[in-house]
Amino acid sequence: MYDVAIIGGGPAGLSAGIYAARANLKTVIVERGLYGGQMQNTLDIENYPGFENIEGPQLSEHMYNQALKVGVEWKYGDVTSVELEGQPKLLKFGDEVLQAKSVIIASGATPRPLGVPGEAEFTGRGLSYCATCDGALYKGADVAVVGGGDSAIKEALLLTRYASTVTVIHRRDALRATGILQNRAFANSKIRFKWDSVVERVEGDTRVNGVLIRNVKDNSNEVLAVKGVFIYVGVDPVTDFLAGSKVLDDEGYIPTGFDMATSIPGVFAAGDVRATSIRQIISAASEGATAALHAYDFVESLSN
Numbered sequence: 001m002y003d004v005a006i007i008g009g010g011p012a013g014l015s016a017g018i019y020a021a022r023a024n025l026k027t028v029i030v031e032r033g034l035y036g037g038q039m040q041n042t043l044d045i046e047n048y049p050g051f052e053n054i055e056g057p058q059l060s061e062h063m064y065n066q067a068l069k070v071g072v073e074w075k076y077g078d079v080t081s082v083e084l085e086g087q088p089k090l091l092k093f094g095d096e097v098l099q100a101k102s103v104i105i106a107s108g109a110t111p112r113p114l115g116v117p118g119e120a121e122f123t124g125r126g127l128s129y130c131a132t133c134d135g136a137l138y139k140g141a142d143v144a145v146v147g148g149g150d151s152a153i154k155e156a157l158l159l160t161r162y163a164s165t166v167t168v169i170h171r172r173d174a175l176r177a178t179g180i181l182q183n184r185a186f187a188n189s190k191i192r193f194k195w196d197s198v199v200e201r202v203e204g205d206t207r208v209n210g211v212l213i214r215n216v217k218d219n220s221n222e223v224l225a226v227k228g229v230f231i232y233v234g235v236d237p238v239t240d241f242l243a244g245s246k247v248l249d250d251e252g253y254i255p256t257g258f259d260m261a262t263s264i265p266g267v268f269a270a271g272d273v274r275a276t277s278i279r280q281i282i283s284a285a286s287e288g289a290t291a292a293l294h295a296y297d298f299v300e301s302l303s304n
Contacts, residue, residue, distance in 0.1 A: 002026050003299045004292065005091055005100035007079050008238075010037025011281045012271025013106035014063040015288030016295075017072040020104075023296045028100070029067070030093060032078040036060020037108050038272075039281060043132045043158055048281055056132070059281075079107075079241045084267050087302070101302060102266040102295040105242070105254060106288060109235035109272040109279070114146065118202030119231075126208025127229045131155035138163050138228045144211055145169070146199055147232035153177040153185050155230055160190040167224060169194045169213055194224070202229060237273045249275055260291035266298050 004020045006013045009031030020027040034040045042056030051059065068074065077093035088099040111129040113119055119127060128134040131145075135158055143163045145156040148170035154177075159166045168175075168185070173195045175182050185191050194213060201212040203223070210225045237252045247254050247262040247269070253276075254262055254269035261268055270287035272279045 001088060002028050002073075002098060002100040004028075004102050004104060004295050005030065005089065005098050006104045006106055007082075007091065007241075008037065008106035008108050008271070008273070009033075009035045009064070009074070010106060010108045010271060010284065011039060011063065012108070012273075012284035012288035012291075013037075013104070014067050015285040016104045016106060016270060016292040017067045017288075018063075018070055019289045019292035020295060021067070021070040021072045023292070025292075025296060025299060027071070028073040028075060028098065030075045030077055030079055030091065030098070032076070034060070035064040035074075041130045041132050042154075044154075045281065081241055082245075084245065084247070084264050087266075089266065101299050102268070104260075104288070104291045104295060105239075105247075105262075105267070105269040105273055106271045106284075106291075107238040107241075107273050109237050111231065112234040112236050114199055114231055114233060116199055116201055118204070118208075122202050122204055122208045122229075125206065126204060126227060127202055127231070129231050131158050131230050134228075134230075135159050135162050140164050141227040142167070142225065143228035143230065144224060144226045145230045145232065147234075148172060148175040148177065149232065149234075150177045150181060152232035153181040155232060156191055157181070157184055157188065159230070160188055163190065163228070165192060166190055167192045167194055167226065169197050169199060169211070169224075171196065171198050171216060197222075199229075235272060235279070239273060251275075258290075259294040260287055261294060266295075268295055 003025035006029045039056040039060045079093045083090040091098040144167045197213045203210045255275040268291035270291040271284035
């Protein structure tokens with residue numbers, strides 16, 4: 001029986017684990033992939049307090065080692081179902097079922113696909129959702145980045161280390177990325193822009209060799225010859241294991257109060273899986289700490 005079971009080992013889950021274990025709660029984190037979550041796919045992190053610049057895998061390792069040092073148990077597995085009502089809470093993954101007095105859901109989010117022809121076919125064959133992972137494969141090539149937010153522009157800048165040209169395809173006539181990233185992108189001679197445009201199809205034979213794009217203002221079509229396509233059009237919450245649960249909103253995210261509590265007593269949520277307009281490493285870590293402190297209060301209330 002655990003005091004706190006945390007689903008997800010990204011910055012929210014790791015922060016929650018550190019705070020829960022330091023409060024002498026028996027704590028376990030269940031993670032289906034690498035510790036650190038999406039931080040593992042981020043080359044340079046420049047806005048986490050205390051580090052002017054740190055690589056995502058390095059920050060992930062710092063958090064992970066700290067969690068283990070304070071006594072967090074770590075289990076690898078994909079949580080397939082949960083029973084959150086009443087006591088104890090049950091988490092099923094593989095052949096194992098965990099029992100816990102409280103649960104913190106920090107399962108994060110996953111890159112959103114475009115949903116266009118050729119996307120699934122060429123994923124891993126010229127189409128990627130992670131420039132940090134795959135950018136080095138495109139030395140001297142022409143590539144495209146789809147999106148206009150922080151993630152898209154960060155990865156476009158990263159790709160200029162390898163690619164000959166990087167074309168940013170954005171459905172609007174202005175970027176949504178923060179000012180400093182926009183300034184860097186506009187000043188980079190390798191980066192080009194296709195404004196007011198959307199991808200209609202990913203083309204190729206055995207690998208990507210182009211994308212068909214459409215101008216949303218005049219409906220004109222154009223084939224852009226590229227060897228790689230990187231997609232950054234948002235994320236979707238990882239909440240399949242909560243299907244049918246009353247903790248979800250209509251978009252699959254989890255609404256909470258200021259204390260990160262969901263509509264089910266003893267169940268909390270933190271990080272990208274939460275219904276929020278801010279999805280940053282620092283906010284995820286903060287929410288994880290908040291969730292853990294209130295989970296402590298809940299566990300204490302059970303014995304009173």
